[in-house]
Amino acid sequence: MQPEPYLTDDVINEFSKTLELFDLSPSDSRLFTILFLNHQPMTLDEMSQTTGKSKTSVNTGIRNLSDLNLVNQVWKKGVRKDLYTTTEDLFQRFMHYYLDKWLSHTSIQKQSLSSIENKINARPQGELIETKVKQMLVFHERLEKAFIQLKSTCQQINDDSHIS
Amino acid sequence: MQPEPYLTDDVINEFSKTLELFDLSPSDSRLFTILFLNHQPMTLDEMSQTTGKSKTSVNTGIRNLSDLNLVNQVWKKGVRKDLYTTTEDLFQRFMHYYLDKWLSHTSIQKQSLSSIENKINARPQGELIETKVKQMLVFHERLEKAFIQLKSTCQQINDDSHIS
């Protein structure tokens, strides 16, 4: 029995919406939020009960979140079941995950597009598509610039919070 | 018949991947890219043929993209069919869409969470959940700060490109 279930439910729903913006599925977001709100690490069975999903389902959810470094497994003496908890530094983690994803993607795309551009240039006649590819390259360069800037902003935000 | 179909196909696939990062569905991304690569505005039938999807499907895709202000309908004298083209200023459009989404979301969430916080504070005894809600608020404040900064970065990138 949760204290004030309706209020907690509001919190869960609201925060999950934010996490969905980070490309987490609704169920994974919800699972993360529940785990985050809990004051102790949770077992699969507990999460299964709280989410109302099967243990298998929770298991794959936890695996997803672990792959993203958003949850950690912890050990507690005398407890046989696996215990999980959310990682500290929410902001840092999420932004890091997101920025990494974007930056590596833009980097790969830039390479890929300029390789294509070269193939086109190697042709005897210039092709119409060349203009478009060039536009795409510019697009990715700007994206990259924006995200590099964002990354340093985030680092600064994080540094600021550690001073106080 | 497309010129060098395999090369064009590469370009389409690569660029679509980028658009998917902006929360477009794979099909919508592909549709947008095809339209973007075409040098003239396209009709539903042309897009249907090029994508290999039904006209109905293309129609809903175009509607999605229109809702996001990513394509425009254009008129050409003597052509009965509806003609569509992608909007200019790719970078501007996509970032604008994305930043708007994030900023309005964080703003709403901040409000929502502080309202919840107030409800908790109104209680006789402080609750454990309060700490967590506070952490969520801080998280959203940082997000907002980061995105406001990103927004101004994007404006600057855009300004720079218009000077030259």
Add this chain to the structure above:
DNA sequence: GCGTTTGTACAGTTTAAACTGTACGTAAAA
């Protein structure tokens, strides 16, 4: 060692999204 508990692989089911074809309303052409 043996029995019990826990996590997870797998097959089957449910649920939601994407897609298709028909059929109709509307607007242009004759």
Add this chain to the structure above:
DNA sequence: TTTTACGTACAGTTTAAACTGTACAAACGC
């Protein structure tokens, strides 16, 4: 006006994702 052609609403189908229950293998307590 009649005819033709186009866009789109709608119902049904296909496809993919999320989820469940069973069944098994590894880990623990005895």
